Amino acid sequence: MTLDAAVSARLKRNADGLIAAVVVEHATSDVLMMAWMNDDALAATLATRRGTYWSRSRRKLWVKGETSGHYQHVREVRIDCDGDTVLLRVDQTGPACHTGTHTCFDTEERLLLADEKELA
Amino acid sequence: MTLDAAVSARLKRNADGLIAAVVVEHATSDVLMMAWMNDDALAATLATRRGTYWSRSRRKLWVKGETSGHYQHVREVRIDCDGDTVLLRVDQTGPACHTGTHTCFDTEERLLLADEKELA
Numbered sequence A, B: 001m002t003l004d005a006a007v008s009a010r011l012k013r014n015a016d017g018l019i020a021a022v023v024v025e026h027a028t029s030d031v032l033m034m035a036w037m038n039d040d041a042l043a044a045t046l047a048t049r050r051g052t053y054w055s056r057s058r059r060k061l062w063v064k065g066e067t068s069g070h071y072q073h074v075r076e077v078r079i080d081c082d083g084d085t086v087l088l089r090v091d092q093t094g095p096a097c098h099t100g101t102h103t104c105f106d107t108e109e110r111l112l113l114a115d116e117k118e119l120a
Helices: A039-048 A115-118 B041-046 B116-119
Strands: A018-025 A029-035 A053-054 A061-064 A072-079 A084-091 B017-027 B031-037 B053-054 B059-065 B072-079 B086-094
Touching: A018 B031, A029 A039, A029 B017, A039 A053, A039 A061, A039 A072, A061 B031, A072 B053, A115 B031, A115 B041, B031 B053, B031 B086, B041 B053, B041 B059, B041 B072, B059 B086
Parallel strands: A018 A084, B017 B086
Antiparallel strands: A018 A029, A053 A061, A072 A084, B017 B031, B053 B059, B072 B086
């Protein structure tokens, strides 16, 4: 699977050849996770509608759910104004986070903002 | 403004000392933009409740809205499971995107998914 030339030309990749991918759950609009894509990951995502990323730790393509069964069915992919980030809307099977929580932002409490700190 | 040691210890910064910041509009849950923060930007955001980022192009702290007036009042900051991304919920004054659109993902059409392409 290769990326269309027109899409490829719109991407502003970082030094590692990656763009950021922000993943939102379609039904709830919850931000599920942030991940990275190289051209192959974006091409595979568009071609298969399965959320597919570049694993920086394993240095390989990673079909979300291939191990856990927690696949993402991709409904929409949008690119941002400067071409370094894509926004995916997905149907998420099971929890999105490898820790077992619904999103990757559920595990920690909120960081305290200044005026909250004063009240604490 | 310095970052609390407990917060600092939870961050996994990239080679440039940055974490990603995904910014969501509180009222609509729209993803407005993706930006970057160094420790100072996160500390300033928490201390002032104004969305503050690291401009990679200008190599300086950037208070969103300081030029445009399109400030972000920060309601919540969450850190993700592996500490390399924060999720902000904000009240956005005016458009979030420097192009004048509501979000940075509004300027381009959707990327075509495989089965849509076949239909086109």
